Amino acid sequence: MKAAAFAYARATSVANALELLAAHGDRAKVLSGGQSLMPAMNLRLVSPDIVVDIGGLHELGGFTLKKDILVIGALTRHVDLLRSGEVAVHAPLLRDAVAHVAHPAIRNRGTLGGSLAHADPASELPACAVTLDATIVVRSAGGERRIAAGEFFRGIYETALSSEELLVAVELPVAGEGSTFFFQEFARRHGDYAIAGLAARSVVKSGTFADLQLGFFAVGDRPLLAVAARRLINVSITPVTVAEAVAALTDELDPQEDQLASAAMRRHLAGVLLRRCVATLLSRPELDVGVAE
């Protein structure tokens, strides 16, 4: 199918884009990489009156390191995240995750800002933003707002952004000394949206977790920081503590059912990911077995 007719405006600056958004409100749609917006328009799931193309705004691209914060511009493409030395060193979780986002031809166009603004619950980068305690910087004609990633995602395709706001950058605390990361997802085929996934960050000291953040995705209406992770902090990890954490996680999740998987299957896969994650981060493969003593 083809997109319905719309008017097109190529924004000449961020200020110009914000003026256009203020003038048109929710009749306008921002176009950055187009890798989610265009399919939605071709399927006639959305039919904006006007498309505001921010693709040429180079001021929204690139990486800046400010002390212990890595600032990534909204228009930074997935392929740039994959290739960036800054990301590899300071945000390795993001690098691991982005390799799972779609396919090369799509990663060449899709952007970090677009992925976060689109807020598909099965997508990888929103989960990383939540796990890494990112701050999402948004701007409107009235000024700038900074939103914690944990408050940014509101539901399926729903965020704290208003129709007059532009997501301009993402701020990530750089990976501290001693932080380790884990990223895995189950998908039907590499590059497909996940059936269940986990983006995790930990600090391991003397064989126990001094800190652990577990950002699950595709198992709810938004990326979810599992409360169950707290059970694993500062305790000795045994098959029993892991089994308890998996049980707590299973209670905590409220996965959706769709053509890919039932809710029960998603709960099960989330538990498998939790076990693998703990075993990997602690370098204790025996914990992955999933059999309690």
Add this chain to the structure above:
Amino acid sequence: MTAPVPVSLLVNGDPVEAIVLPRLNLADFLRDNLKLTGTHVGCEHGVCGACTVRVNGEIVRSCLILAVQAQGSSVETIEGLSDSGEIADLQAAFRERNALQCGYCTPGMLITAQDLLKHTSAPDRGAIRDHLSGNYCRCTGYQAIVDAVEATARARAERST
């Protein structure tokens, strides 16, 4: 407001000027306006890869780009890659290995495979499958396609040593 917009770009090295409706995607622009029908359209939502072309040297889905977004860029289609001889060996390997069935997916497969071979000199079968995983072949010629890409990679590596 939904009025046509002027666009100027390079297609296979030649300057092109046109006036297009904003809703026209690059795949349809290439096929209908420029009669470059080697670029195929399968799904129109980025899933099948039949419409893959190069924009400023990088592979993209032409069904997910508006023609107006290509303003100022350099687009290369299967016709361009074919006429320049850049992929002659890859095309020959597709023929020899029986990687051509109906041929619908072939332009997208060739452009995507050439993209891999440009970036990686000796991809293994896993890397080839991974890079082509966003391209559907409805004749399910996958095995033969991977064979052809692998053979081309080997032959190119031998030639360069």
